[in-house]
Amino acid sequence: MTEPPLIELVDVHKRFGDNVVLDGVNLHIYAGEVTSIIGKSGVGKSVLLKHIIGLMTPDSGSILFSGRPLSSMKKTERRELKRKFSYMFQGSALFDSMTVYENVALPLKERTRLRDKEITRKVQDKMEALDLHGIDENYPSQLSGGMKKRVALARALVTEPEIVLFDEPTTGLDPIRKNSVHGMIAEYQKRFGFTGVIVSHEIPDIFYISQRVAMIDEGRIFVEGTPEEIQSSEDQVVQGFIHGLAEPKVELAGMASRREGKRRFKEELARGERFDIPFTILVFTFENLEELVERFGHEAGQNLLTRFVELIHGRLRITDTCFRFSADRIVLILAGTEPGAAETLLTDLADEVRQAGLADKPRKDGFCLSVQAGIVEGKKGESLDQCVAEAEARHRRFAEFFLCQ
Amino acid sequence: MPAYTLENNPLALIGRFTIFLVQELGRAGIFFFRGFLLIFSLPVQLGKIVQQVYFIGMKSMLVICLTGAFTGMVLGLQGYYTLTKFGAEGFLGSAVALSLIRELGPVLTAIMIVARAGSAMAAEIGIMRISEQIDALETMDINPIRFLFSPRLAAALISFPLLTAVFDVIGIFGGFLSGSLLLNVSQGIYFSRVESSVLMQDINGGFIKAIVFGAVVVTICCYQGYMTHTRKEGFGAKGVSQATTSAVVISCVLVLIVDYVLTSFLL
Incomplete structure (x- = not known):
């Protein structure tokens, strides 16, 4: 200067x-x-x-x-x-x-x-x-x-x-x-x-x-x-x-808390309303996390989650938020992002998950944790819960993680 | 024998207290002079002064009328019973009027206004201080002394003598009520004694007292509120309550002390 x-x-x-x-x-x-x-x-x-x-x-x-x-x-x-x-x-x-x-x-x-x-x-x-x-x-x-x-x-x-x-x-x-x-x-x-x-x-x-x-x-x-x-x-x-x-503001496994996530959701909603900036919500659902925990213990479940979240974090920008919506759901709020771009992110992430060896070929004695992903655009007048429900309705198979006993 | 330090040495204590007293007096004095000079700074805050005259003056009328009437009435009673002992009940008018105009009028008026308006001023300004409203004025380049204190001071200088006058007149009628209507002093004698004994000098003296009391009371009350944040033993709401208490106590005591000093000069 x-x-x-x-x-x-x-x-x-x-x-x-x-x-x-x-x-x-x-x-x-x-x-x-x-x-x-x-x-x-x-x-x-x-x-x-x-x-x-x-x-x-x-x-x-x-x-x-x-x-x-x-x-x-x-x-x-x-x-x-x-x-x-x-x-x-x-x-x-x-x-x-x-x-x-x-x-x-x-x-x-x-x-x-x-x-x-x-x-x-x-x-x-x-x-x-x-x-x-x-x-x-x-x-x-x-x-x-x-x-x-x-x-x-x-x-x-x-x-x-x-x-x-x-x-x-x-x-x-x-x-x-x-x-x-x-x-x-x-x-x-x-x-x-x-x-x-x-x-x-x-x-x-x-x-x-x-x-x-x-x-x-x-x-x-x-x-x-x-x-x-x-x-x-x-x-x-x-x-x-x-x-x-x-x-x-940070919870478990490097994720923001649900409250923080809601706060960001409201912020994005307000920003979107004012400046007409789109944002996208990405929902990951773990279908049988409970079973995983039952069979492998809490620690294994937590480890898997943490590794997964680490990969997500690697792809996020500072304006994005990743938080645990419920026990078996992780929600991403992508600021200023169209659903199309989120789709790309999802594909890239899936590749990375495979490369990291998280999702291997199924083994005989293995257990399979299935993850679904859904994308929805943040809309005015909708609550976070509604958005998540909508995203879940559009779920498709994202990846399957395999763990061996 | 314990060693004396600066903390517990009684002489040091006296010294410290004296220094504190002189400092406070100096600060309050500067506060008063700045406030007084700022009354005349342009543009004169006429609206605010009128508002304060209404608050200090008009709204105190009922209290002043009540206290004036009962003070006069009790003076009439006491005076009558004392004077009859000497067969001088004809002088009741003089006794009531002079004691009211020279002493009781200004002093009681001042104390009643301390209770009614002075405490309110200290609390109001104190709250403005602790909620940073006074700082806000300063950041807006508005002189808080001019904004808060000057109109109140001007209003007090106007309303104290007027309220004192009302107090005196009502008191004299109160004395008449108890002395002449309830007891047996003739009405004509009562009023002729009032007229013949009260001199212009007495009335002037009473007004001078009223003006000085006005300045003292408002300065102390506003100063206590204004300095709430400097209290060491109480912060926030507690500080305001202490400021209000000390404003009332100090004002009342000072009114009586100043009264003595002024009387000795005026007599």
Whole structure:
């Protein structure tokens, strides 16, 4: 990157009593990009964000804006700068004694000399863009969590800021809302071209909407780069970090949990609806897994499953999800994939299974585990269960695994 | 004998407490002056001031009327029984009016408003603090002191003297009710004594007190709410409850202390 960063943090330290929160943070934020700061809870992500907007001042180190340190600016310059910022708080921080309309209109009313009509128009514009209809006169306590977030987003964007800081914008939202908030940030960022800084622990979702990612741990940024760089980094710490954050979502045999799978299904559904992107669901059914377990024990069954899932994982992209739908069913959600492409994937996978020697010729004393596969395109208005049932209806023989006693 | 350290040395304790007190006083003082100056920053927040006058002033009317009436009535009773001992019941009007206008009016009004509006202010601002609403104001480049404190201060400076005046008038009628209508002070004598004994100086003194109390009460209550997050012993909702409690206690005590100091200057 040749152009100088818009915001640069140089060796920023901050401690509260004995608790060192920031221990020499160096961070670059470039104009017109979305930079995500990821890290575990309580490692000082929000504190870092508050330093950027000036709610907190560093104990040592400096914060530069377009190369100029904040501390050397005059008061008027600092105010000027502050006006370019917006901040979206973790807990929304809406004014609970004001109506939604008053909340969104407040920055305009207090900071600008616009006429009431103009303010109303701008507020209505933003609220409509964020799907907030008919709640002008409601109070924040009457809204759901997701709506509050959107009102907060509307309030942050109504002044058309140049830099928007988001403090965990999706915490506590259901998957669809989470996805839609991410989508909104990405969309608005493109439309208005603001510089975004997002503090989050939503991995991997955050990779899709940011151009740069910085990881913070133990008070330092230990890696900074594009999402691709970070995801493909071979650094053990970085990988451990990404997976460490994603870990609770992973179940047995490297598969995502059913809940996680449902979440992804809903996300894909929402994405499909918004951007008209198709996605495909692939269902593998093990016909006689129970018998296998009975005859060979749990371990053998698990081993077979694990090897099979490993092969599947080798074929998946990061946007795809593989999870255990039920005891004898594995479901794949292939984002942005047409059923035709899924068919190809299935053929390739079958070849690979054969090559790996998982599916051998039947032996006399052997046991045969039969796997069926079905493909269905994800459709609006259908639940995951319906999709799976439909895919099963179109089942065909995929492979037969043989095990010897 | 245990060795004294900075932690347990009684002298150090006194010193620490004094430093804390002076610091708090300084902070509250700066808070007050900033808030006061920001009342006049353009554009003047007239709408918000009117709203607060309604909240502090108008909505306190019932409480002020009730307390004023009963204070006056009890003064009438007590005054009558004391004064008859000296055969001076004719002076009841003077006694009631002067004690109300010079002392009880401003002090009781201030304490009643602390209870009604001051606690509400501390709690409201405290909740805004802990739910990051004040930080949100700052990030929007809205001065929270100007936005939250200045209108309340202006409203208090307007409504305290007015409420005190209402308290005084109702109290004097209360004294009349118990002294003249229930007991036997002649109506004409009661009011002529009121008229002849109350000087403009007394009324001015009462108003000065009311204005000072207004400033003290609102500053303390808003300051306690505003500084909720700095409390060491209580966070969140507990912090707000402590802020509200200390706002009420400190305001009431300060009203009485300031009353003594002001009285000694005004007399």
